[in-house]
Amino acid sequence: MSTDARPTVSATVHDRLRAEILSGRLGVGDPIPSERALAEQHSVNRHAVREAVKRLQQAGLVAVSQGGATVVRDWRRTAGLDLLGSWPLLAADSGDGVILRDALEMRASIGIDVVRRCAQRAGAVERAEVAVRAAALAPDVVGDLEGTHERYIAFWDAVIDGADNLAYRLAYNSLIGAVGEIGAGAAHLFAREMADVTTFEALTTAVVEGDAEAAARAADALLSPTANEAGAA
Amino acid sequence: MSTDARPTVSATVHDRLRAEILSGRLGVGDPIPSERALAEQHSVNRHAVREAVKRLQQAGLVAVSQGGATVVRDWRRTAGLDLLGSWPLLAADSGDGVILRDALEMRASIGIDVVRRCAQRAGAVERAEVAVRAAALAPDVVGDLEGTHERYIAFWDAVIDGADNLAYRLAYNSLIGAVGEIGAGAAHLFAREMADVTTFEALTTAVVEGDAEAAARAADALLSPTANEAGAA
DNA sequence: TCTTGACAACTGGTTGGACCAGTTGCACGC
DNA sequence: GCGTGCAACTGGTCCAACCAGTTGTCAAGA
Numbered sequence: 195m196s197t198d199a200r201p202t203v204s205a206t207v208h209d210r211l212r213a214e215i216l217s218g219r220l221g222v223g224d225p226i227p228s229e230r231a232l233a234e235q236h237s238v239n240r241h242a243v244r245e246a247v248k249r250l251q252q253a254g255l256v257a258v259s260q261g262g263a264t265v266v267r268d269w270r271r272t273a274g275l276d277l278l279g280s281w282p283l284l285a286a287d288s289g290d291g292v293i294l295r296d297a298l299e300m301r302a303s304i305g306i307d308v309v310r311r312c313a314q315r316a317g318a319v320e321r322a323e324v325a326v327r328a329a330a331l332a333p334d335v336v337g338d339l340e341g342t343h344e345r346y347i348a349f350w351d352a353v354i355d356g357a358d359n360l361a362y363r364l365a366y367n368s369l370i371g372a373v374g375e376i377g378a379g380a381a382h383l384f385a386r387e388m389a390d391v392t393t394f395e396a397l398t399t400a401v402v403e404g405d406a407e408a409a410a411r412a413a414d415a416l417l418s419p420t421a422n423e424a425g426a427a
Numbered sequence: 428m429s430t431d432a433r434p435t436v437s438a439t440v441h442d443r444l445r446a447e448i449l450s451g452r453l454g455v456g457d458p459i460p461s462e463r464a465l466a467e468q469h470s471v472n473r474h475a476v477r478e479a480v481k482r483l484q485q486a487g488l489v490a491v492s493q494g495g496a497t498v499v500r501d502w503r504r505t506a507g508l509d510l511l512g513s514w515p516l517l518a519a520d521s522g523d524g525v526i527l528r529d530a531l532e533m534r535a536s537i538g539i540d541v542v543r544r545c546a547q548r549a550g551a552v553e554r555a556e557v558a559v560r561a562a563a564l565a566p567d568v569v570g571d572l573e574g575t576h577e578r579y580i581a582f583w584d585a586v587i588d589g590a591d592n593l594a595y596r597l598a599y600n601s602l603i604g605a606v607g608e609i610g611a612g613a614a615h616l617f618a619r620e621m622a623d624v625t626t627f628e629a630l631t632t633a634v635v636e637g638d639a640e641a642a643a644r645a646a647d648a649l650l651s652p653t654a655n656e657a658g659a660a
Numbered sequence: 661t662c663t664t665g666a667c668a669a670c671t672g673g674t675t676g677g678a679c680c681a682g683t684t685g686c687a688c689g690c
Numbered sequence: 691g692c693g694t695g696c697a698a699c700t701g702g703t704c705c706a707a708c709c710a711g712t713t714g715t716c717a718a719g720a
Contacts, residue, residue, distance in 0.1 A: 228701080260681065277597055293593055302540075303537055359532055360511075361529040461671065463672095475704085
């Protein structure tokens with residue numbers, strides 16, 4: 195995604211504090227060191243620390259109050275879905291791949307309804323776009339798993355546009371951002387789905403023809419097994 | 428939620444810029460004014476502007492690059508679900524209540540699977556907690572819509588804990604945060620659900636007894652009508 | 661004329677220091 | 691013993707300067 199690999203000072207401080215919190219080394223209710231102390235610890239200016247803390251505050255990880263200390267919040271109840279972008283830290287917290295299962299379950303749950311809404315509501319232009327993206331996934335080009343994955347994502351992108359639901363769109367963005375964090379193995383994770391040509395074609399046909407329930411059934415068949423496999427591991 | 432109503436300078440600048448972007452007055456790809464210019468426009472220090480921009484950057488609304496200008500991103504594709512907390516701005520953008528419909532559809536979609544997972548996976552402690560919260564909703568206290576709504580939220584809180592899925596938990600937090608933005612009318616929005624005692628009891632029983640599919644059906648009957656009503660309006 | 665390269669004028673990134681504005685807690689005086 | 695008030699913290703804001711990258715211009719060269 196971001197080819198700009200130049201880390202800023204405030205990003206460094208932010209990542210370190212976030213790791214402290216998500217790992218549990220800083221527990222709920224604990225005060226974090228004062229801005230001045232953090233600045234000295236990291237040998238940076240206090241302004242950089244403030245920018246880092248502001249981001250933690252926005253993410254719902256800490257509560258800041260003038261005069262008082264900045265304390266760690268119960269982030270499982272205050273943070274939003276965007277936190278899933280901190281995948282490595284969260285995964286380290288939970289040990290095994292439970293969070294991967296969680297994300298895939300949510301993807302399946304949302305994906306099924308996205309497909310349903312797309313079949314119901316999409317306009318002619320959106321349906322055509324879905325058909326085009328589906329055709330681009332024709333399996334005549336094998337071996338290029340990365341490329342196929344890219345086109346697979348583009349397909350779902352089109353379906354979500356057709357569903358015309360901003361909440362789904364934003365949630366999808368969050369999930370994609372999280373998957374991007376798990377690195378190169380992402381494409382392999384969806385290999386089975388991309389190879390399931392029969393189900394995939396049924397899904398596309400149903401969406402284009404506006405058969406909402408058939409589309410939902412196909413999406414279920416396509417997405418749920420991936421989540422269940424992750425849950426079994 | 429937040430009783431601290433003292434607005435900070437950077438929050439003011441942040442809100443203004445966010446409104447400019449979400450309203451479309453600043454279009455995708457447009458550069459926003461330089462930090463120095465913004466500082467002068469608002470008669471504030473540049474650091475305050477920087478903190479505001481940092482938050483916009485984290486939310487995926489702008490792309491910052493040293494040396495170059497800070498430009499507005501295509502936030503429908505780069506922002507995460509947390510953006511739903513900017514409800515009033517988004518609603519103003521879409522005109523009518525489409526975003527409310529979107530959020531309620533997502534709530535239904537996720538809620539159904541949450542209930543299913545809860546019935547499957549919840550431990551004895553979590554099941555007991557669900558039963559307790561359900562009992563607390565007994566309709567012997569009528570009239571206090573706000574109080575009932577509060578206990579209704581607490582009930583769903585327990586169900587989500589029982590589902591043991593961090594992604595659902597975080598998404599729920601985002602949705603709750605968004606609903607909090609729509610103000611006092613929130614409780615009224617769910618009045619029908621809270622009054623549907625039959626379905627609600629079926630849901631609770633199924634969850635406690637571990638009947639996943641019965642629970643999912645009940646959740647569907649409880650949640651989907653609300654979304655459909657919002658869609659019809 | 662067209663290219664090329666250096667420079668000037670931007671952009672954001674970081675630092676230091678100072679002061680304001682709240683909160684907290686200890687110590688002094690009653 | 692109990693208040694009360696004064697430090698000594700906390701975060702919030704400002705000013706001023708400089709570093710580091712990007713961009714556009716414009717003049718010197720091919």
